[in-house]
Amino acid sequence: xxxxxxxxxxxxxxxxxxxxxxxxxxxxxxxxxxxxxxxxxxxxxxxxxxxxxxxxxxxxxxxxxxxxxxxxxxxxxxxxxxxxxxxxxxxxxxxxxxxxxxxxxxxxxxxxxxxxxxxxxxxxxxxxxxxxxxxxxxxxx
Numbered sequence: 618x619x620x621x622x623x624x625x626x627x628x629x630x631x632x633x634x635x636x637x638x639x640x641x642x643x644x645x646x647x648x649x650x651x652x653x654x655x656x657x658x659x660x661x662x663x664x665x666x667x668x669x670x671x672x673x674x675x676x677x678x679x680x681x682x683x684x685x686x687x688x689x690x691x692x693x694x695x696x697x698x699x700x701x702x703x704x705x706x707x708x709x710x711x712x713x714x715x716x717x718x719x720x721x722x723x724x725x726x727x728x729x730x731x732x733x734x735x736x737x738x739x740x741x742x743x744x745x746x747x748x749x750x751x752x753x754x755x756x757x758x
Contacts, residue, residue: 626685637699639671644706645705684698714729
């Protein structure tokens with residue numbers, strides 16, 4: 618798409634993994650805040666700081682591990698990360714189900730379904746060969 622000229626598919630894959638870690642850990646931690654008074658400014662500041670560190674590790678310090686190597690494919694870090702993210706999501710789902718009495722039944726069902734679909738999507742992302750291939754495109758839908 619040319620959003621980041623001069624960067625290949627590794628950048629997109631790094632951003633994907635970073636975002637999925639942030640998403641899964643957020644879902645895991647969220648139930649811990651049920652029944653507590655939430656201070657939005659603290660939440661926003663925390664997320665801003667975390668995202669700034671993630672983006673800094675990718676764009677500025679360049680210390681975020683490679684996730685895709687041209688000519689080789691997905692790195693071990695990327696594949697293992699997808700499995701770790703799946704385990705985090707499953708733990709998040711278990712924690713949500715543990716607190717099921719604090720959710721509307723329909724909302725809980727939808728959130729659990731979304732997490733299950735995300736786990737399957739993450740597992741599918743461990744199998745693609747090319748970032749431009751058909752299998753990668755199909756996972757998005």
